[in-house]
Amino acid sequence: MQVNMVEEKQRGGVKARRTFAYIVLGIACFLCLFWFYLLFINSTRSHTELTSGFTPFPSKYLFTNLNNLFHGTQPVLKGMLNSLIVSMSTAVICVYFSAMTAYSIHAYDFKLRNFMFTLILAIMMIPTQVTALGFLQLIDKMHLMNSFIPLIVPSIASPIVFFYMKQYMESTLPLELLEAARIDGAGEIRIFNTIVLPLMVPAMAVQAIFSFVASWNNYFTPALVLKDEAKKTLPILIAQLRGADFLKFDMGQVYAMIAFSIFPVIVVYLILSKYIVGGLSAGSVKG
Numbered sequence: 001m002q003v004n005m006v007e008e009k010q011r012g013g014v015k016a017r018r019t020f021a022y023i024v025l026g027i028a029c030f031l032c033l034f035w036f037y038l039l040f041i042n043s044t045r046s047h048t049e050l051t052s053g054f055t056p057f058p059s060k061y062l063f064t065n066l067n068n069l070f071h072g073t074q075p076v077l078k079g080m081l082n083s084l085i086v087s088m089s090t091a092v093i094c095v096y097f098s099a100m101t102a103y104s105i106h107a108y109d110f111k112l113r114n115f116m117f118t119l120i121l122a123i124m125m126i127p128t129q130v131t132a133l134g135f136l137q138l139i140d141k142m143h144l145m146n147s148f149i150p151l152i153v154p155s156i157a158s159p160i161v162f163f164y165m166k167q168y169m170e171s172t173l174p175l176e177l178l179e180a181a182r183i184d185g186a187g188e189i190r191i192f193n194t195i196v197l198p199l200m201v202p203a204m205a206v207q208a209i210f211s212f213v214a215s216w217n218n219y220f221t222p223a224l225v226l227k228d229e230a231k232k233t234l235p236i237l238i239a240q241l242r243g244a245d246f247l248k249f250d251m252g253q254v255y256a257m258i259a260f261s262i263f264p265v266i267v268v269y270l271i272l273s274k275y276i277v278g279g280l281s282a283g284s285v286k287g
Helices: 002-043 047-052 062-070 076-107 113-123 128-141 149-156 159-172 175-183 188-199 201-217 220-225 234-242 251-283
Strands: none
Touching: 002 251, 047 251, 062 076, 062 251, 076 113, 076 149, 076 159, 076 188, 076 201, 076 234, 076 251, 113 159, 128 149, 128 220, 149 201, 149 220, 159 201, 175 188, 188 201, 201 234, 201 251, 220 234, 234 251
């Protein structure tokens, strides 16, 4: 009888904790999705309606706002293409070379390994704004101003992505597997590309999402580097649209452009989302 009562209490406790977890997750999900809903609602409203206050219901001006956006002075589609080129190139280069750097620290035992690891982590403490002036002077001397190259190539050196890849390798990549491949006669490049990278797919997918989103939303560096209107990315165009004079400012058009700009990010997330939970959990645990 007492055993049954204890089991009942345990089941009741588990049910209560599960209910509480569902409530918390439901609230968190609502808080995350509410802003997307609010963005969609505002993109369907006119400038006059937006200035009149908040409403939870959509209006009828979505296509009007989009038409004004695409036929306005801003090269929106060109900006979308520019952002895609920069963000996708940044994500691929950042993930690949960060994984290669992490592999060299993880797989090889050399004299300065610990020092190099500490130095790379120390670079994470340096803000981008601190090095901006020197960076601009450098690319100006290299005649790379108003080019995508300064926005893409520096992403090779990403200490945060490197650190995540290093932690992930420690939990999923045994050194014995690499030794077995070397005994079979495989070269180091082949080992990395055919053995290491397939094991790193979940981690690379997670970091590709983060790198893509960070590059997609980056305003500071592109605003300093890109001067030609045809080469500007979407964050710059959004800022210009928001900074228009009073007679040309259209809040509905601004919201429509913001909604249009986050669509590729949602697509990339949906494609790679299945790797996020597994990649984050495995990368956070050291084996």
